[in-house]
Amino acid sequence: MIDHYDWPGGREAMLRFGPDTGPVVVMLLPLFEEHNRTRAFAVTICRALAAMSVASLVPDLPGQGESVLATQSATLADWRNAVKSLSEAQGAVRPVFMASMRGGAVADSVAGVCGVWRLSPITGYAVLADLQRAQSIGGEPNLSMSGPDSPPVNLVGNLIGWPLFNELLNDDVLREALAPLRTVRLESDPAPADIKFPGAPLWRRAEPGNDGALAQLLAADIADWVLACGG
């Protein structure tokens, strides 16, 4: 179901799955190229959650997807503001959980949610480094920005303005979750996690892909954890 939510800067589209009552999981997808590669996978997780009677939302962030805000005008502050507005609106009527994947973690520290679930979280700094690597491996000059007067930079097709570039550059530590945190990773990932699952990192592949089995495992983990947190 296609729906929308409001935030101080305007109105954005979102996908809505599952029941109208009970806990709702706000899914924050990876950023930029990784978003494209994992969108179908994320929707598969949401559909699996719905089958487990857990609702979920996949919001466009300002400057993403169908947003009327130009991509180069997107800022991390706006993303966080939009997620906060969505969470507060939902939180007025049902328990809200955040579930972020990869760079979505830059916007998941919202007050008032019941819990935060993260899949292979990365910092804004790492997001930017990945884009710059793809850019330089592709033979393009290694683009950086010097200050507020720099024009938006095009990193492998993603237009990024100075505010967002600077915000991501300085986001070099995973933000503390403001609610109980559960970190999930793949078995191939040596970093610490509460649990690890078998599967390939779809976000690293060149083309979009899906993994139904992994989606089921992740949905079950989210659902179990939501219920355990009293959702």
Next chain:
Amino acid sequence: MAPRIARGQEGTGLDQIGEADVEATVRAVLRDILGISVGRVAAFTDDTELFGALPEFDSMAVAGVLTELEDRLGILIDDEDVDGEMLATFGALTRFAAARALH
């Protein structure tokens, strides 16, 4: 921009890693990132041609392969060291990764 921060280094138990582990990791990364079957990857030898020969291993896939190697092996790869030579064969890529993982 400041150098990339190596991930996966703390408490990863990578201190005992050997050449065989590096080779196994390179195989697993190629399998996972390029979507190649287990059987096909298992058959890769030192001389198996990669970049430019494997249809799956194009320039879009290179960044993902390198970053995944960094994460799994706890190493840092300087983009300036990346060239056609170290990507040309399975042996070359493995030796490149091993040089950074084992010291």
